[in-house]
Amino acid sequence: MARYLGKETTRVDGIAKVTGKAKYTAEFQVPHVAYGFLVLSTIAKGRITAIDTREAEQTAGVVRVFTHLNAGRLGKAPAAGELPQWSWPLQSDRVFFNGQPIALVVAESYEQARHAARLVKVAYQAEPHNTNLETVLDRAQLDSRNPKPRGNPAAALQAAPVKVEAEYRIPINHHNPIEPHAAIAFWEGDQLTIFDKTQEVYSVQKHLAEGLGVPADNIRVVSPFVGGAFGASLKPNYYPSLTAMAARELKRPVKVVYTRTQMFTGHGYRPHTVQKVTLGTDARGKLQALVHEAFHNTSSFEPFSDATTRFVTQVYACPNLNAPLKVAAVDLATPTWMRAPGAVSGMFALESAMDELAYALKIDPLELRLINYAEVDPDSGKPFSSKALRECYRLGAEKFGWKNRNHEPRSMRDGKLLVGWGMASSVWGAMQMPASARVTYRADGTASVASATSDIGPGTYTVMTMIAAEFLGLRLDQVHFELGDTRQPRAPAQGGSWTTSSVGSAVRGAALTITARLLELANRDTGSPLQGVDASSVEMLDGRLRVKNEPAHSVEIAEVMRRTGTTEITEVYDSKPSPEREKYASLAHGAQFVEVKVDPDLGTVRVTRVIEITACGKILNPLASHSQEIGGVVWGIGMALEEATEIDHRTGRIANANLQHYHVPVNADIHAIETIFVEEDDTIVNPLGVKGMGELGMVGIPAAIANAVFHATGKRIRDLPITPEKLL
Template sequence: MARYLGKETPRVDGIAKVTGQAKYAAEFQLPNLAYGFLVLSTVAKGRITRVDTAEAEGSPGVVRVFTHLNAGRLGKAGASPDGWAWPLQTDRVFFSGQPVALVVAESYEQARHAARLVRLDYQAEPHQTDLAAVLDRARLDPKSGKPGPRGDAQGALRTAAVKVEAEYRIPIEHHNPMEPHAAIAHWEGEQLTLFDKTQEVYGVRQHLAEAFGVPANKVRVVSPFVGGAFGASLKPNYYPSLTAMAARALRRPVKVVYTRTQMFTGHGYRPETIQKVALAAGRDGRLQAMVHQAFHNTSSFDTFSDSTTQFTRQVYACPNLDAPLKVAATDLATPTWMRAPGAVSGMFALESAMDELAYALGMDPLALRLANYAETDPDSGKPFSSKALRECYRLGAEKFGWSRRTPEPRSMRDGRLLVGWGMASSVWGAMQMPASARVSYRSDGTARVGSATSDIGPGTYTVMTMIAAEFLGTRLEQVQFELGDTRQPKAPAQGGSWTTSSVGSAVRGAALAVTGRLLAMAQRQAGSPLAGATAAQVELMDGRLRLKADPSRSIAVGPLMQAAGLDQVTETFEAKPSAERQKYTSLAHGAQFVEVKVDPDLGTVKVTRVIEVSACGRILNPLASHSQEIGGVVWGIGMALEEATEVDHRYGRIVNANLQHYHVPVNADIHAIETIFVEEDDAIVNPLGVKGMGELGMVGIPAAIANAVYHATGRRVRELPITPEKLL
């Protein structure tokens, strides 16, 4: 029986966070620190024709003003002289809000003031920031297009008894984490130390090594706490190289922190999406064809794809399918991954279309999904390593009271309010990436565990401490887990919901390797109670190595190590996906049931009740897991009803780059949310049997809300967010 895994466990870093002991990137203290403030371009495309920094440089406290004319070189010599691979390397402007100068001063306030005194003239060129205007330029995304169509979708569409066709749109959306992006750079000779807000310290290290042409081992990146990211810090953003360039030139530490407005062009965003979906079915509801064509924008200087249609291929049993994604260049900054990238956008369109098909058939939306339930992966034909989606549907419908739903739109009321019930399915990959961890087990029974992963909020410190304590047989407080430093063993970025499966498997492996080392030491003793035992037959528990089948056969580890002259035993372990995984498809699934209440006079929508049921393998820490799923629902509510980055295409400029006008959910928007887990016993997916959940919890929510709004009002809103003017 598990000692910790599966038990509700409060955050081990909780006290540090609420008392301010947890240090974020901008909070590290270094002597003689200078402060940088960014100047951003005011045109969307063109060239800088004149730079006047005289007034700024004469301003009190200013140390230097860096522009493309005097900035240190970044990247390989001659690399893309007309491109934008690195900041302040060219006079070309590729998007409004591109960094064009960095003012460094003795204080933040002095740098900010002087930044307003930098004068730049531009030769503007015609720009295009509207995706709809450049669809003819869109190019097939090679990754999404690689599998190609399945069967003959167009032929099946022509002959089907029932079909629906619709277009769905999602605006650009921006991550708005509480912690703004920041870096502090410090050089000692050729050795660079950088404190950064990042989801992958090794990725930033490699980025900086390339920027300055130094060996990667000369760069240390430190990021112990991240105040929210969910994709905004997956790629190395432009500010770490800029901060390190300034610090090198000035021979003193430099700090750069984004303002909230600068974050809107400083770290990427969820791209704008236009999706055209056509579904065809027989009278029995069985799908005969699915065509899901998606378009989204990227920048003019970088290709980015969020694989919008990827999961469409694997959700429902359908013989004929075509799901191409095309990407079009616009004169905006490059998009990036944002919680449930691709999946939540693609499933909004697909699950809305499935609801439209249910109405066209006169069929219950849940019954339609069950009629097309995929028992095996429709794309590869492989069996699922586990799939409890059917149970998610059953449990969610039961808890929600779905059977009491009357199917006609506008048929349910609460006084004068229109009541709508909607549902959707969700899916996300159950991935594992190569990851390493180091475990040092000390003779006093305590342990130090490390891996260069991140904790952007899901509770990585806690779950890794739990895994280590479970397999080392210690108490939680005897384990010190450390992360976010390139001095620790390499780990993948914290993204894709793969951290626990990847890093957790490495921590487990390292702990078991320590057990194996101790067993070998024990078996060298004459008359050992563990003679003949294999590593799989023994376990560590409270400072003793014992036989699982007979705990009375044990040996105290402390004296054993002391006799060998050891204070600690250290093992580093790299966990990799097993070859067995290749024979299966591994996905996490879920079902969402949503109630909305709509004011028919004002067009306001309240999400009053959500039941979310997730099947994502084994749940290691239910307390944190429920919190993750609730967070996903809240983000889904924001996406469905509030979030939109508004671009004035005349100027190619974002006009609501602040939290006053970029709306996100607040407490008053959130009502009853219940999250339920259907645990799966999956020995294939990874040694811990876990699947990621951080993104899964969001995937079906916008579609479920849109479907509920249609049920309430009879109005189908196919463009997010669903705002009052779209319902009036």
């Protein structure tokens, strides 16, 4: 019987977060720190012909103004005759996007640095630029990791009696986490310590070693708390190298913090996507062909793909399929991964098209999905390690009251408001990455656990404490878990919803190894009641090592450790995905049912009710898990109805780089949201039986909302966000 796993558990770091004890990157106190403020380019492409820093340098408190003319070297110099690329900041006079850093003003105070930054004068030689993906679709390159086509989609489409074809568009979306990106860097001789807002301390360490030309072992990256990121800190951003370079040149600590506006070109974004979907079925609605062609932008200097069509190939049983992604370069900063990358964009198009198909066939949208339900992975033909999507559909429809839905658009009302009911499916990978954890168990019955993972908000501190306490037989307050430091064992980035499966498996493995070592120590005493018992048959509980289900056969752990002269036991455990996984396809699934109310005079849409059902293996902490899913729904509402980064293509500048004009949901936008889990007993996926859920929660939401809006109004909006003017 589990003591903690599966039980609602409040955050172990909750009090630290609400009392201000939890330190975020910019809050570390470093003596004699200088403050850096960025100057950004105002053209999208070209070169800097002159940069005048004299007035800025003569201003009170200014220590130095770094530009490409005097900055320390970062990365390798371009080979002779090669054009410089923008891989490291302040390394050439080239400008690759509007909002690129072109100077760093360092001063004694933040206010002095910000004031002086406004006095830097720059002259440019601008070149023609293009920031509009729609105009370069013909130049798009096929993504190298595209899913393989199945069957003969062209022939199958031609033969299909029922066809729908449509194009869907998603604008650029920006992560706007509460904590702005920041770094504080200081050198002690040739040793660098850097506090950075990151989702992977080890990748920042590697990045800085390359950029600064120093051994990785000389660099310590620290990131104990991250105030939201969800992809914005997966890749090393440009500011840590800039901060470390400035600190090395000035021989003193330097702190750089983005402003809200600087965040819009400082860490990537969800790319602009254009998708063309064609579905062909027989008269009964069974899919014969699925062609899903996606395009999105990258920058002119770096290839990036969010694998938009990666999961759409595994959703429905369809013998003939092609889902190519093509990527085109424009003069913007490089995109990056943003919560549910690829999946939420790809599924918006596929699930909207499925709804259009249901109307073409005059059958219920849920019925259409059941007709095309995939019992095995349509891509590989492998069985699923577990798949409870059918149960998600059944439970969601029952809870929502789907059977009372009138199929006809504009047929349901609440007073003068049009009522719409829509649904969609969601899918995400159930991934596990190699990870390591260190566990130290002490004779006084306390334990320390460490792994260089991250906690961007999902509750990593809590779930790792729960796992350690469960397998060491301790109370939560006897376990101390630490993360976010390159002095700890290596862990993967916190992304892809794989942290619990990866790092959690390592913590479990270390705890079980300690159990086995204690058994070996206990059995040095020939009179031990555990003689001849296998390590897999014993457990630690409340200070005793005992045979599972036979508590009478036990020894006191503290006594065993005292007798053998052991003060503590430390184990570092490396966990990897099991070879067994290769025989199966592993995915997490879900179903979303959404109600909207639309004012026909104003075109305003309110999402009044959401029921989200999720099947993602075992739920270790239901309290945190429901919170994760609700957060995913809220983000999906923002993506569907509000979020869009507006680019002025004449200048290549982002016109709404602030939270006044980049709209995200507020409390008044959010009504009833219910999240339900269908637990799966999956022994294949990882030892804990968990699947990722952090991204899954938003995957089907934008499509479900668009489908509900169509049901309410009879208008099919294929371009997000669904704003009032599109409905009027």
